Amino acid sequence: MRVDLPARTSTLAAASPAAPPALVLEHLHYARAGQLIIDDVNIVLSSRARSLILGPNGAGKSVLMRLCHGLLMPTSGSVRWAPARPVRQAMVFQRPVVLRRSVLANVTYGLRLAGVTRIERRARAMDALERVGLAALAARAAVLLSGGERQRLALARAWALEPEVLFLDEPTANLDPASAAAVERIVIAIHEAGTRIVMSTHNLGQARRLADEILFIDQGRVIEHVPAPQFFTAPGSINARRYLEAELP
């Protein structure tokens, strides 16, 4: 199934009026079983950019996003929003989890938890399904969806919440190229609708297509936080250079 979405426009779109608060990470550490996974991360994400997190396996990309999203508690240091206020945020995972109910109910479920009224829930959910190209499957049991459709459902569930910030943890890692392309188009559309994107990937082509800025993370440390063109043409660190050079043609 094709997903018709607008092609990528030039730079940072500003559809929504108020920018989300800046995400401020200060001396962020996270250890599991005595092993340091996130090691003194200090960054501020303030623009409405699409931030792509790159780094080798085990560098700490997933853990960093879970810390930002609040699924994990820091061992020390802090994750905060500035100015401090509740921020509507959502996360899409590498392995999309679907609830054992209909496609539509998967989306309305999140809206119910967000306190949206019953009537509005249905309308917003259908709207989100429409935008990811799943409206025709709304009544189907979600477990019958293919991997690509499941990830689009996860995106619809997140999008329906109209998040100010959306975290995506390698959302296309298990998908075929066509499904991955559909996910990329949806991510771009969500961004253009005014949501800040923070996404990790192992696909450098995808990072080139999507990134406004790159966070390069290695051994639990963010060693580069630069605009994407700069990262790909002149990476500042030897680790990033090696990482980029390892890419297969």
Next chain:
Amino acid sequence: MNDIGIALQQAASLLASAEPSLVTVVLLSLEVSLAAVVLAAIAGAPLGAVLAICEFPGRRLLVVIFNALMGLPPVMVGLFVYVLLSRAGPLGHFGLLFTPRAMVLAQALLVWPIVVALSRQAVEDLWVEYAEPLQSLGASWWQAVPTLLWDARHALITVLLAGFGRAVAEVGAVMIVGGNIDGVTRVMTTSIALETSKGNLAFAMALGFVLLALVLALNALAFTIRQRTMPHAG
């Protein structure tokens, strides 16, 4: 050998003629055990889900205890409920002893740990997958519990059937708290025990067949339900 043959024939004719005393016993058995399973499900499934997803001091101990209680001897439950309901007991003034209600209570207590332990297992399996997405959507534990119970509904049907099988087949508890009073608290199992000791093998066997057929039918039903709903289950 010949005795058994004759008994089998007599059992078949008892069943074919739907002998009233047989029907009464079968219906009471079903009523008591179904009510017990419903009570156990209401009190057990949410507790099982909470044990699966909530971390609190003593959780592991409770899990071990409920697992152990799955093997609770029915006579022990019978004795316990007997003491509770006897005239001098704490619930004595309700006058429930030797009534079907007492039997429901005893069987519910017997099935409760089974429902708790098995639904904990079912919900825990689902929680592995659901934990992060539900937390991400901002679900608190009391919102997660109904979600998980609903989404584990097919596994829970099997749990309730296991509970029903246990309830309908036990003798000890209903014998002690029901008293096996003809037409009042006599169920299939107590009847089988009594008729066997009286040498009335035909009646005992007829009831035995009903019991077997019932358990088979219920399992077939559960199987069908799951087959039919599989597309919605996964």
